[in-house]
Amino acid sequence: MNLMQPFPIAVRALLRNKTRSFLTMLGVIIGVGSVISMVAVGEGAKSSVSKAFEQMGTNLLIVTSGSTRSGGFMGGMGSMPTLTWDDLDAIRSEAPSVRYAAPLMSQKTSIVGEDGNWNTQVNGTTPEYFPIRSWRVAEGSMFSASDIETNAKVVVLGQTVVSHVFGTGVDPVGKPVRIRGTPYQVIGILEKKGQSFGGTDLDDAAFVPISVFRGKLQGGLQQFITGVIFVGAGSAEETFRAQNQISSILADRHHIADRADDDFAVRNLTEIASARQQGMNTLTGLLAAIAVVSLLVGGIGIMNIMLVSVTERTREIGIRMAVGARPVHIMAQFLVEAMTLSMTGGLLGIGLGFGVSKILADNLVWAFVVRSDIVAVAFLFSAAVGVVFGLYPARKAMNLDPIEALRYE
Amino acid sequence: MKPVIRLEGVSKVYRAGETEVHALAGVDLEVGAGEFVAIMGPSGSGKSTLMNILGCLDRPTTGRYLLDGRDVTTFDRGRLAEERNRTIGFVFQGFNLLARTSALENVELPLVYSGAPRRERIRRAREALDRVGLTDRAHHAPSQLSGGQQQRVAIARALVTSPRLILADEPTGNLDTRTSIDVMALFQDLWRAGLTVLVVTHEPDVAGFAARVIATRDGRIVSDACQTARDARAAGGAP
Ligand SMILES: Nc1ncnc2c1ncn2[C@@H]1O[C@H](COP(=O)(O)OP(=O)(O)OP(=O)(O)O)[C@@H](O)[C@H]1O
Numbered sequence: 001m002n003l004m005q006p007f008p009i010a011v012r013a014l015l016r017n018k019t020r021s022f023l024t025m026l027g028v029i030i031g032v033g034s035v036i037s038m039v040a041v042g043e044g045a046k047s048s049v050s051k052a053f054e055q056m057g058t059n060l061l062i063v064t065s066g067s068t069r070s071g072g073f074m075g076g077m078g079s080m081p082t083l084t085w086d087d088l089d090a091i092r093s094e095a096p097s098v099r100y101a102a103p104l105m106s107q108k109t110s111i112v113g114e115d116g117n118w119n120t121q122v123n124g125t126t127p128e129y130f131p132i133r134s135w136r137v138a139e140g141s142m143f144s145a146s147d148i149e150t151n152a153k154v155v156v157l158g159q160t161v162v163s164h165v166f167g168t169g170v171d172p173v174g175k176p177v178r179i180r181g182t183p184y185q186v187i188g189i190l191e192k193k194g195q196s197f198g199g200t201d202l203d204d205a206a207f208v209p210i211s212v213f214r215g216k217l218q219g220g221l222q223q224f225i226t227g228v229i230f231v232g233a234g235s236a237e238e239t240f241r242a243q244n245q246i247s248s249i250l251a252d253r254h255h256i257a258d259r260a261d262d263d264f265a266v267r268n269l270t271e272i273a274s275a276r277q278q279g280m281n282t283l284t285g286l287l288a289a290i291a292v293v294s295l296l297v298g299g300i301g302i303m304n305i306m307l308v309s310v311t312e313r314t315r316e317i318g319i320r321m322a323v324g325a326r327p328v329h330i331m332a333q334f335l336v337e338a339m340t341l342s343m344t345g346g347l348l349g350i351g352l353g354f355g356v357s358k359i360l361a362d363n364l365v366w367a368f369v370v371r372s373d374i375v376a377v378a379f380l381f382s383a384a385v386g387v388v389f390g391l392y393p394a395r396k397a398m399n400l401d402p403i404e405a406l407r408y409e
Numbered sequence: 410m411k412p413v414i415r416l417e418g419v420s421k422v423y424r425a426g427e428t429e430v431h432a433l434a435g436v437d438l439e440v441g442a443g444e445f446v447a448i449m450g451p452s453g454s455g456k457s458t459l460m461n462i463l464g465c466l467d468r469p470t471t472g473r474y475l476l477d478g479r480d481v482t483t484f485d486r487g488r489l490a491e492e493r494n495r496t497i498g499f500v501f502q503g504f505n506l507l508a509r510t511s512a513l514e515n516v517e518l519p520l521v522y523s524g525a526p527r528r529e530r531i532r533r534a535r536e537a538l539d540r541v542g543l544t545d546r547a548h549h550a551p552s553q554l555s556g557g558q559q560q561r562v563a564i565a566r567a568l569v570t571s572p573r574l575i576l577a578d579e580p581t582g583n584l585d586t587r588t589s590i591d592v593m594a595l596f597q598d599l600w601r602a603g604l605t606v607l608v609v610t611h612e613p614d615v616a617g618f619a620a621r622v623i624a625t626r627d628g629r630i631v632s633d634a635c636q637t638a639r640d641a642r643a644a645g646g647a648p
Pocket residue numbers: 423424425430431432450451452453454455456457458459
């Protein structure tokens with residue numbers, strides 16, 4: 001039997017009932033469309049998250065006050081500070097895998113310039129912070145270790161702060177600004193960093209030497225680091241080693257006997273990133289499962305309509321049998337019809353999926369990622385739906401008795 | 410000569426609840442190649458049942474049916490379909506054409522299932538339509554044709570695979586007298602061309618075209634007589 005032979009018959013039968021054919025396909029269209037857009041959403045979010053983590057810096061550890069169990073990511077930041085400046089020195093000198101360590105303390109306060117003022121995050125840190133975050137100055141220069149020793153009133157600004165305080169077309173390097181009444185000189189502007197995965201604008205920040213921050217902005221609790229310590233290691237492997245070294249140094253220094261009582265936390269961003277990715281994978285899988293269910297429902301719709309169609313066309317089947325159609329011919333005709341429905345639905349669904357993914361990606365500022373393997377799988381799945389759900393009606397048609405079929409009214 | 414049709418003790422029993430209907434009760438029949446047979450009998454006497462069995466559309470309850478010497482009672486559904494396709498052309502009282510499908514495509518249909526390539530299908534379907542005088546109606550749908558024209562399309566469809574045997578169950582039952590005569594003349598032409606033709610009819614006029622008339626009653630053959638076919642004699646072509 002020629003495999004293509006039932007195809008024109010099937011197409012004509014479907015075109016005869018365009019509206020019904022379309023409505024029948026709708027289930028598969030929506031099923032395939034949602035498989036593709038769901039996976040695209042998951043992938044888009046995943047790639048955006050990993051991009052955001054890359055922006056934060058690689059091989060990065062964050063040491064915070066408070067136990068790991070006291071909250072989620074950065075959950076320790078608001079709790080009672082336990083990290084001291086001596087701890088920082090110890091991390092720098094005693095942990096061999098630590099390449100850089102920098103304190104980071106922040107205050108939300110306003111910066112007043114010639115052209116305007118702007119409420120932003122003013123951070124105190126040391127020059128090591130910037131290589132840890134892989135963040136460079138775009139213009140001017142970074143403050144140096146000697147600026148810290150001399151309490152130099154200098155500031156490095158993020159791009160967002162520059163645009164609010166100075167406007168465009170002005171070179172702020174060398175210009176003065178005031179923070180809490182104290183005059184600072186702008187010595188550098190940081191390159192643009194974009195958004196973090198939480199959606200905050202990383203460029204909305206200013207950095208001053210840590211010594212100046214302690215003197216002018218910190219207030220009390222001078223012996224504690226009322227913030228976090230950023231640690232950079234040489235490689236991913238070094239990062240894990242550094243994490244262990246820091247943990248044991250701090251446990252030792254804080255006289256902690258049992259790991260459960262840690263009053264600090266060393267967080268590995270790679271870990272957090274991969275946990276997030278795994279969460280995304282789970283989510284993607286779940287959404288895909290829902291989409292598969294809707295595809296199955298679409299398949300049941302096809303089966304339903306094909307059963308109706310077999311009944312409606314009983315006489316036609318009788319006529320075909322009477323002139324010599326073998327049971328396989330009849331089965332092939334209805335099977336091909338079901339597959340044509342489901343595969344056309346699959347193709348339209350792929351189009352829909354692309355459209356929806358694009359719209360979602362544009363609106364959610366995600367990367368537009370349509371995985372070609374998912375598209376292929378969705379299409380094959382829709383073909384399989386046609387076969388599986390077309391089989392029963394096709395067998396029913398095939399098993400009709402020619403005489404009874406011809407008599408059917 | 411080897412018979413085209415040979416029935417040996419064929420019966421057909423329908424069971425409707427408690428009662429059994431013996432639509433055919435032990436029929437023996439032989440039809441040689443090139444015969445033109447009319448089957449007559451009162452309503453319910455089993456004519457259609459007999460034709461359906463002869464046409465491989467149905468199977469007897471008991472007995473054997475040898476078609477061209479092959480015992481088709483042992484055939485599966487697929488092989489019966491092949492016999493319907495190749496050996497037999499069946500013409501129904503109600504035409505049984507596919508609706509919304511042109512005359513040409515209706516005539517092509519048996520060739521679709523015999524696997525003929527498209528070009529050849531169209532050529533042979535046109536030839537068959539020419540033969541029944543419907544060359545100019547090839548692209549009309551059944552609903553655009555008169556009853557007589559529809560029946561001629563059905564005859565063209567029966568002819569298109571060049572079968573040995575033409576079976577017609579009351580082919581003129583839905584037609585007026587004038588058209589009936591045209592259609593019967595067409596069967597006679599086919600017979601003259603060498604086909605074996607069996608026609609079921611109620612009308613003696615129609616039966617008059619045949620060389621042999623079989624009468625049925627209560628599922629049995631009650632008479633089987635050769636007659637001098639009216640028009641056959643006139644044309645001088647009777648075998
Ligand atoms: N599918 C069936 N189920 C039950 N009984 C049937 C069936 N088909 C036919 N019969 C019975 O078999 C008998 C013969 O029917 P058949 O159709 O062969 O008669 P017929 O000679 O063709 O009559 P008509 O001239 O009216 O067409 C009838 O009594 C009929 O009721």
